[in-house]
Amino acid sequence: MSAILTTGGLGFIGSHTCITLINNGFDVVIVDSLVNSSKETLENIKKIVNSINELNDRKIYFYQNDLKDKKEIDKIFNAQISLRKPIDAVIHFARLKSVQESVKNPLRYWDENISTTLSLLSIMAKYDCKKLVFSSSATIYKPRQDSKLNEDSYQEPTNPYGNTKITIERILNDLFLSDKSWKIINLRYFNPVGAHPSGFIGEDPKIKASNLFPIISKVVLGDLEKLYIFGNDWPTPDGTCIRDYIHVMDLADAHIAALKFIKINQPQTISINIGTGKGHSVLDVIKTYSSVNSIDLPYEFSGRREGDAPFVIADNSLALKLLEWEPKKNMDDMCKDSFRFINSSNGM
DSSP states (O other): OOEEEEETTTSHHHHHHHHHHHHTTOEEEEEOOOSSSOTHHHHHHHHHHHHHSOOOGGGEEEEOOOTTOHHHHHHHHHHHHHTTOOEEEEEEOOSOOOHHHHHHOHHHHHHHHHHHHHHHHHHHHHTTOOEEEEEEEGGGBOOOTTOOBOTTSOBOOSSHHHHHHHHHHHHHHHHHHHOTTOEEEEEEEOEEEOBOTTSSSBOOOSSOOOSHHHHHHHHHHTSSSSEEEEOSOSSSTTSSOEEOEEEHHHHHHHHHHHHHHHHHSOSEEEEEEESOSOOEEHHHHHHHHHHHHTOOOOEEEEOOOTTOOSEEOBOOHHHHHHSSOOOOOOHHHHHHHHHHHHHHHTTO
């Protein structure tokens, strides 16, 4: 029996994916530095899985390590061989992910995101582990007004975070060209939101968040008096920016589909958009969140935010065609599950 390594497996997307992996019969090796996550999440993962089926403790192996430390990562791969649970494939989530922080501190982002990836890849190669699902991002694209983004859309990141993502994709392509036994799939996420329906895990970043749902959470908790909407004069029906939001559990399912895809197909490197293909404006989200949760979300319009784009929606047709996957949850689900997690984690 083998196991799947998830780097950054206690983060927002990683933790939900670990639950889905376990519930699909995979053993999971989690490596996380806990820089932007908590070990409490590990206990909540076990709690959720145990509520569905009795968890064999051997299904989860946790290592608190920094991926840049190649010696420690080497030890993990070797330890899993000794446990007769060698690492068969890797889902690489670990990275710093705040767009605004990356603009303020680009050197940190280049160091962390690129160095960790290079370290990981070198150890994977050493142990002949050549199946990789990479957590990429729609930030690599140049947005187009009123036009969905497909995998061939023009790539022009507007911030250091996006630049690190596109650089890693290029590194992976170079790696494949040098050794065509690798199986690599880049999943380009659009806007993951929501939480596990149990309310036990969700998005709870340690760093200051600039995306919509964590800010809504702060308003719900009273940490912010109101939500500021950056611009009401964008070229959209209600003047606010439109985004493709995808429920984190649908995104987790996409990783299972990606693993199955690289397992049964020939070695290659491929990039696939993961989104719903549907857009919701900021006002849409606020109104839906308020309605389905029977609360009032106070907001105020302010000036446009530098770097924003009016319309960013996935063309997800390639994912629907190639992967045994499709998004199942809607904006109501995203808002309800997000609110449930806030209540659960804050004793409300």
